[in-house]
Amino acid sequence: MKKHFLVLALLVSIVSAVFVFLTLKLRYLPVLASTQGRTIDHLILVLFSIASVIMAVCLVTLVYSVVAFRRRRGDMEDGPSWSEHTAAETLWTLIPLAIVIYLSVYGGVSLKRMIRAPDTGEMEVRVLSQQFSWRFEYPEQKITTSELGLVVNRPVVFKLTSKDVIHSFWVPEFRTKEDAVPGMETMLRVTPVRVGSYKLLCAELCGIAHSYMVAPVRVMSREEFDKWVEQQRSR
């Protein structure tokens, strides 16, 4: 019996190591362009690493059992009749519970970090959504645009609302998203950290042209942004 457990433990360790290695090494996430996204990506790695180990434990045990404990042809005897093991049962209740509590606390702390208002320098952008387009109002710059221009490293707070049905504000590179709901104002904080062009996608099915409810996003340096504001004004 001991032999089975030893082999199993060895296999589980090897497969866990492989899974965790792949989790940390493979590039399955798109370009990252916001501080909030950093928090999320970090959480994803933590979650996937834990998941890799749990996956490995269950999968290896399953496959091992099927291979090692097969009924021989013609063997009509039953297996052993044991069906209880207090220590094991306690363990596989308490360990998941501990993981769950840890993840909840960690998730809560991360969320707080993501939605906390910065001390100074936050730019406000009011996002007006409607079937099937986005408009952006900049109270500070007094412009209204159809392209979302942002300053790199300057925190932004988006105040979202909708004219008709529910839409959802999502730039995959920023990671986080928030619905734009008619009749109320929702809020999303993003601090872009990477200069570049992205796309704002509507992530909530909003009707026939939902797929095409896309707006260009540009993250620029301070100077470029000022120029861009001028351009938008003269338009």
Place this chain on the structure above:
Amino acid sequence: MAIFSLGVIRGLIFGVIGAAAGMGLTMLVRILAGMAAWKAGPATAVGSLTGLLLFLMGMGAFSHWFKFRAEKPEEEADSRGNKPEPPRWRRYFGYDTNHKVIAVQYMVTSFLVMIVAGVYQLIARMETAQPGIQFLNPGTYNSLISLHGIMMLGAVLLGISGMMNYLIPLMIGARDMAFPRLNALSYWIVPPALILFLLSLPMGGFDTGWTAYPPLSAKAPLGMQFMLLAFYIVGWSSILGGINFLTTIFKLRAPGMTLFRMPIFVWASMATAILQLIFTQFVGISFLMVLLERLLGLGFFDPEKGGKVILFQHLFWTYSHPAVYIFVLPGLGVISEIIPVFSRKPLFSYHAVALSSLGIAFGGAFVWGHHMFSAGMESWMRIPFMFTTLLVAVPTGVKIFSWLATMWQGKISLDTPMLFVLSAIVIFLVGGITGVPQGVVPVDLYLTDTYWIVGHFHHTLFGGFVFPMMAAVYFWFPKVTGKRLSEGWGKVQWALMTAGFFVTYEPMFWLGFNGMRRRVADYDPALGLGTMNMVTTIGGFIIGLAVLIFFINFVMGIWRGRPASANPWRSRTLEWQVSSPPPEENFSAPPQIVGPPYGYGRPGFNHAIMPAAAEVKTDGKGSHA
């Protein structure tokens, strides 16, 4: 005319008349009120309901009431067997009250609905295989995916009702369900609902997804109304079924069948029935409110009339999250039934597995807010919902670990039911693990409304319902029909279905990360998602092929399957101790339950002592019910 004696034909004719009468009545009222005679919304809504009523009347759902009123003695006192037997097949098309007949009706209906919903999605999936618009316009695409979702949910509800109907009375030693007529009613209100589902597409479809969020659903085409009414009616079936299952489990157990001697499937059914009974009203009221908003211009969810958009989502998810557990708990029960049989070992940690179903049901009742993390709900509310959501992982983990421990050191044989169960465990495991990131709020803000979600919930539904249901069909088919399904084709189907599943759904996680939104007819070619989408589409067709093989195998099994013995899998639970197929009333006299259901490895250790045939006649009590 012989054809008119068939219940379902009478029902359909009555139903059509009822629908026409309802529409006529609406037009009459509108004319009297000085309005334009024809308005499609109200006319079809009233027509749907009168059609349903007349359909049931034509089926004979109320005839016992009329007979009772006329003080006529009731000839067909349920299924006592002393009246002349109609040909077997005819029973399945009429208002029959035997739980085994109703179970088969449920299962076959569920299969048919799944085929339609599956074909809808295959068509839509071909459209998204590559970026750009291929052959569907986005409106049709939206209607197809929306109908795929809601009809699959309906099919799953029918499927679990079928399994529960067949197994609960047999497993607890009862002759039938507690309320056989109510049982027939809960089945027969479904076919009219299915007709409404099918009419939704010709009536303009709808573009909201199965979730039907207003304000979009308040503005959607007429097809929306058909879908809302259809699911509303299926909801009745679910509530009535819940009452029936619970009463049966609590009142009709055989002598000696204590709660902790019940098979796990019955425990899972109990948890499921509680959820059905308590929560279905929430989706009912939310759909009804949208209907009233559409038909009468009320403003529950219209901010311009002082309504709140988010209110709908709270009501909707209060049901629709527990609904997920309604879908998977019976399937997890099936897994717990099958593993001990094919491992020749008692189920590990029986008490914990039994109670974990109730734990999941109870915990699952408080997690609905996790569907709304990005919906504009109060920010702080996300934290408690995150905690409750993740907590559900604990009882779910108990189940999975107990299954693994049951197999450990067992004598495992890989017959088709066991193969499906093994796939189910792996898939459900991935489904569970990919659910955790969505429970953690910040990560969910990234993943919600993307293909990640689509991948995740298909894992839970395939692992928690489809694969266990397939296992259940292969496992209990000999019991239901007295015939065997082909093991060889079963294994081919298993291999194709498992492979097809992974090919279809694993790429979705990657797609979700990389900007593939849910429910889009088209996507930006610049995102580079074409290849993975193509893989997913191919996988979908492999699953389709597996399903086709299943149906051929199923029909061939019924037509010319080898005869099955009473207990081909050497199981110990009660349903295998009667003949295959079981007698009309299951047990000639109540069996005596003397031990736990999974006493493998303990010679002479029985679950039940069956009544000897001779005893039956001297037993004057007749019914223990």
